[in-house]
Amino acid sequence: MLIENIKLAFNAMRGSKMRTVLSLLGIVIGVASVVAILTIGDSASKSITDSIAVGGLDMVTIFPSSGQRSSGIFDEAFGDMLRSDVDGVGAVLPQNSSNARIRNGKESVSASVSGVLSTYGSTLNLEYAEGEFFSAIDNINRRQVVVLGSGIAADLFPGQEAVGQYVSLFRTQAKSYLVVGVLESKDATFSLSYDRTVFIPYNTYSQRFIRTTSVGSYVVKIAEGYETIEVSDRITEYLDNIVGTDGYSIFSPASLAEMAEQITSTFSSFLALIAAISLLVGGIGIMNIMLVSVAERTKEIGVRKALGASPNVIRGQFLVEALTLTLLGGVLGIGLGSLLSLVVTNMLDWSLHLSYASFILAMGFSMFVGIFFGWYPAMKASRLDPIEALNYE
Amino acid sequence: MADSVIRLEDVSRYYLMGEFVVKALDGVSVDITRGEFTAIMGPSGSGKSTMMNLIGCLDTPTSGYIDIDGENTAGLNEAELAYIRNRKVGFIFQQFNLLGKLSALDNVITPLLYAGVSVRERKSRAIHALERVGLADRMDHRPNELSGGQKQRVAIARALVNNPTILLADEPTGALDSRTGGQIMELFEELNSEGRTVVLVTHDRDLGMRCHRQIHLRDGKVEA
Known part of the structure; x- marks a missing residue:
C-alpha cells in the first residue's frame, strides 16, 4: 500500500x-x-x-597587574613556584616588553621589544627565516643581540639578509644591536603574532634597555598530556588565592578558541x-x-x-x-x-x-x-x- | 428470505434544500434475491440515483433499514461502509470513472489494493477479470487510449475483480452508441446467467425491459 x-x-x-x-x-x-x-x-x-593551534594552543600568558609588580611574588622565581604548585605547568618563561623604535640607516619603524630567555625560541617552537635564536651565553653576558620578527625584517632590510647587520634600538638613547636571527612569518588569528616583535636577551633588556627587576609577563607552556583549559583554570584558581582576581590577568589562546x-x-x-x-x-x-x-x-x-x-x-x-x-x-x-x-x-x-x-x-x-x-x-x-x-x- | 441480497425496508432519504425538505425516497421497501437481473427505472428526479447510492452504501437513509447480503448497514461508520462497498458491491458508472493516470490493469487492481490482497494475487486476478471482459490485450493502455466501449469493459472488470455479491450499474450504456451499448448489455446478461446479481439503473425503457424484473420509481415511491 x-x-x-x-x-x-x-x-x-x-x-x-x-x-x-x-x-x-x-x-x-x-x-x-x-x-x-x-x-x-x-x-x-x-x-x-x-x-x-598554529599560534600555540598549549600556551597561556600571565600578566601581573601593575600594582603587583613590587609585591615580590611576580619575580624571576615565580616560574619555579608555579611549576611546583600547579599540576600540568611546563616551562615558565618570564618576559618584559615595551614599545620602541628600531632603525636601520634611514628606515625606522616601531616595534614591540621583548626581553626573553634564550630557551624562549625552542620552547615556543619558533621557526627562523634566517639565523637562529640567541644563546644562553648572550643572555648571561648581556650582549646586544636581537632576533627580528618577519615584518620588522622586511621593513628594515627589504630584499636583503638581515643576520650579521646592526640595527639601532631607541628608548632613551640609541643602542646598536647585532641581528642574529629573523623569524618565519606566521598567520595567527587568535594568538600573539611575532611579526612586529623583536626579541633581545632578558638580562640585556633589564640592565641596558629599561632598568627593571620586576617581570612584565610570563609565558607558561602546558606540560605534554594536559588540557590547556584545565591547567589554565588551575592557574587561575591558584593565583586568585595568592594575589586575588585583580592581581593579574591571564591570556589563553585555547580559552579564546x-x-x-x-x-x-x-x-x-x-x-x-x-x-x-x-x-x-x-x-x-x-x-x-x-x-x-x-x-x-x-x-x-x-x-x-x-x-x-x-x-x-x-x-x-x-x-x-x-x-x-x-x-x-x-x-x-x-x-x-x-x-x-x-x-x-x-x-x-x-x-x-x-x-x-x-x-x-x-x-x-x-x-x-x-x-x-x-x-x-x-x-x-x-x-x-x-x-x-x-x-x- | 435466506437468499435476499438487497433488502430495503421502509427506506426514506430526505434532503434539506434551503428551507424545503426534498423527499428523494419516501418509504420504499424492496427485496432483491440472489441471481436476479433487476432494472430500477423512472424519469429523472424519481429517486433512482438516490436508491442506487443507498444500495451501494455511498449514502445512508434518513429512516428505514437496508440489508446488503444479509448484513444490516444501519449505524455503520464510514470505514465499515467502505468495507461493504469494497467486498459486496461492484459499481459501473455512465461516465466509466476510470482513474486517468493509471493503466487499465492498475485501474482493475485498485479495489484489490483496498481489500489487502497480496501483490501477486492482485495481478493475476486483475488479468483474469480483464480476460473475462475480452480486454486482456489492452491492459497496459491508459483510459484515454481506449474507446468508450473498451473503457466500460475495463470498468466492468474493475467491478468484478473483487468478486462482489452485487453488480450495480448506473446508466452503463448512456455514454455509448447503441451498438456498443448492446454489446455491454449482452455482457451483463452473460454475467447474470453465471449467477451474478445485477442491478441496472436506467431511464431507458427498452434497456429496462431486457432485465428480468423492473422496479418503477416515481416521486420517491415504488409504482405498483
Missing part, C-alpha cells in the same frame, strides 16, 4: 511538473540554507581552532533558526499545492471511495504524497546546501566539514513539515462525501 501510494505521489508530481517544482523550491531553499549555515558555521569554527567556537556555533544556530522559518514558509507552499491537488482530484477521491477506500486510506494516500514531496525537497536541499558550503568554504579557503547532524536535522524537519502541512489537506480529502465527490466535475 505504501509503495502504491509513493507511486501515486510520483504520478501526481509528473502530472503537474511546474507546480511541483515551484512548491518544492520552498522546501529545497529552506533545507539548503539550514544545511549550508550549519556546515559553514562548523567549518568556520574548525578553521578558527586550526589557526589558533573555545569562546570563538561558542560564538560561531551560537551564531550559526541562530541563523539556522531563521533558515528553519523559511522552511516553515516552504511548508505553507506544500499545504497550498496539496489543497489544490485534493481539489483537482475530488472526482478521483470519489471513485476511490466507491471502490472501497476508507477515510484512513485516502488520508494515507495524501499524507504520503505530501511526505514524498517534502522528503524529495529535503534530499535536493541537502545536495544544494552541501554544494553551497563547498563553494563558500573554497572561497574563504577553509576546509569543508560537512555537518551530518544538519542532514539529519533537515530531513527530520522536512518530514515534520510534510506531516504538519499535509495533515489538513489529507483530512479534507478523507472527509469528502463520496456522492458529492463522484459528481464533481
Whole structure:
C-alpha cells in the first residue's frame, strides 16, 4: 500500500511538473540554507581552532597587574613556584616588553621589544627565516643581540639578509644591536603574532634597555598530556588565592578558541533558526499545492471511495504524497546546501566539514513539515462525501 | 428470505434544500434475491440515483433499514461502509470513472489494493477479470487510449475483480452508441446467467425491459 501510494505521489508530481517544482523550491531553499549555515558555521569554527593551534594552543600568558609588580611574588622565581604548585605547568618563561623604535640607516619603524630567555625560541617552537635564536651565553653576558620578527625584517632590510647587520634600538638613547636571527612569518588569528616583535636577551633588556627587576609577563607552556583549559583554570584558581582576581590577568589562546567556537556555533544556530522559518514558509507552499491537488482530484477521491477506500486510506494516500514531496525537497536541499558550503568554504579557503547532524536535522524537519502541512489537506480529502465527490466535475 | 441480497425496508432519504425538505425516497421497501437481473427505472428526479447510492452504501437513509447480503448497514461508520462497498458491491458508472493516470490493469487492481490482497494475487486476478471482459490485450493502455466501449469493459472488470455479491450499474450504456451499448448489455446478461446479481439503473425503457424484473420509481415511491 505504501509503495502504491509513493507511486501515486510520483504520478501526481509528473502530472503537474511546474507546480511541483515551484512548491518544492520552498522546501529545497529552506533545507539548503539550514544545511549550508550549519556546515559553514562548523567549518568556520574548525578553521578558527586550526589557526589558533598554529599560534600555540598549549600556551597561556600571565600578566601581573601593575600594582603587583613590587609585591615580590611576580619575580624571576615565580616560574619555579608555579611549576611546583600547579599540576600540568611546563616551562615558565618570564618576559618584559615595551614599545620602541628600531632603525636601520634611514628606515625606522616601531616595534614591540621583548626581553626573553634564550630557551624562549625552542620552547615556543619558533621557526627562523634566517639565523637562529640567541644563546644562553648572550643572555648571561648581556650582549646586544636581537632576533627580528618577519615584518620588522622586511621593513628594515627589504630584499636583503638581515643576520650579521646592526640595527639601532631607541628608548632613551640609541643602542646598536647585532641581528642574529629573523623569524618565519606566521598567520595567527587568535594568538600573539611575532611579526612586529623583536626579541633581545632578558638580562640585556633589564640592565641596558629599561632598568627593571620586576617581570612584565610570563609565558607558561602546558606540560605534554594536559588540557590547556584545565591547567589554565588551575592557574587561575591558584593565583586568585595568592594575589586575588585583580592581581593579574591571564591570556589563553585555547580559552579564546573555545569562546570563538561558542560564538560561531551560537551564531550559526541562530541563523539556522531563521533558515528553519523559511522552511516553515516552504511548508505553507506544500499545504497550498496539496489543497489544490485534493481539489483537482475530488472526482478521483470519489471513485476511490466507491471502490472501497476508507477515510484512513485516502488520508494515507495524501499524507504520503505530501511526505514524498517534502522528503524529495529535503534530499535536493541537502545536495544544494552541501554544494553551497563547498563553494563558500573554497572561497574563504577553509576546509569543508560537512555537518551530518544538519542532514539529519533537515530531513527530520522536512518530514515534520510534510506531516504538519499535509495533515489538513489529507483530512479534507478523507472527509469528502463520496456522492458529492463522484459528481464533481 | 435466506437468499435476499438487497433488502430495503421502509427506506426514506430526505434532503434539506434551503428551507424545503426534498423527499428523494419516501418509504420504499424492496427485496432483491440472489441471481436476479433487476432494472430500477423512472424519469429523472424519481429517486433512482438516490436508491442506487443507498444500495451501494455511498449514502445512508434518513429512516428505514437496508440489508446488503444479509448484513444490516444501519449505524455503520464510514470505514465499515467502505468495507461493504469494497467486498459486496461492484459499481459501473455512465461516465466509466476510470482513474486517468493509471493503466487499465492498475485501474482493475485498485479495489484489490483496498481489500489487502497480496501483490501477486492482485495481478493475476486483475488479468483474469480483464480476460473475462475480452480486454486482456489492452491492459497496459491508459483510459484515454481506449474507446468508450473498451473503457466500460475495463470498468466492468474493475467491478468484478473483487468478486462482489452485487453488480450495480448506473446508466452503463448512456455514454455509448447503441451498438456498443448492446454489446455491454449482452455482457451483463452473460454475467447474470453465471449467477451474478445485477442491478441496472436506467431511464431507458427498452434497456429496462431486457432485465428480468423492473422496479418503477416515481416521486420517491415504488409504482405498483
